[in-house]
Amino acid sequence: MSRLLVKSRFVAPGITRCTGIALWLAGCLFSITGCGGIDAPETVPVSGTVTYKGTPLTNGKVRFNPVDSKDGRPAEGSIGSDGAFTLSTYKDGDGARPGEYNVTVVSYTGESGGLDKDKALGLSISDKSAIPEKYNDPATSGLKETVESGKVRTDVKLELKDE
Numbered sequence: 001m002s003r004l005l006v007k008s009r010f011v012a013p014g015i016t017r018c019t020g021i022a023l024w025l026a027g028c029l030f031s032i033t034g035c036g037g038i039d040a041p042e043t044v045p046v047s048g049t050v051t052y053k054g055t056p057l058t059n060g061k062v063r064f065n066p067v068d069s070k071d072g073r074p075a076e077g078s079i080g081s082d083g084a085f086t087l088s089t090y091k092d093g094d095g096a097r098p099g100e101y102n103v104t105v106v107s108y109t110g111e112s113g114g115l116d117k118d119k120a121l122g123l124s125i126s127d128k129s130a131i132p133e134k135y136n137d138p139a140t141s142g143l144k145e146t147v148e149s150g151k152v153r154t155d156v157k158l159e160l161k162d163e
Helices: 002-010 017-033 116-120
Strands: 046-052 061-066 075-078 084-086 099-106 143-147 153-160
Touching (some): 099 153
Antiparallel strands (some): 046 084, 075 084
């Protein structure tokens, strides 16, 4: 009788004791972390434009690679049809963490027609780079940017040239 009383008092009918304990622990964890979860470190909004030989790139990605990898996290943004990009680190459009970065840019042309599997999916991805390959590597791109705490950057201009 006491066993039945304990079961009906603390655990809903049809739920095993293990499931009840797991639900209780999950509730405790939720109350500790709150609704928003763990706060992400500070990010600063960063956006700008990318040009090659004075003409805006129309596709690709810009990536800010932290100089000190243990102290940073990369930020990345897609290049729009007008050459504009906005960086994201933890969530869409939140920017980059304060710090120093080596910047890389990747952009492809549609000239080679892409791979057969990409064509089948309707994608116009190509394996031919639209810019010199040096811009794909943080060690050789020569592009450097600094993001300062609390200082919004909307004026980043990445001007790419031939080698």
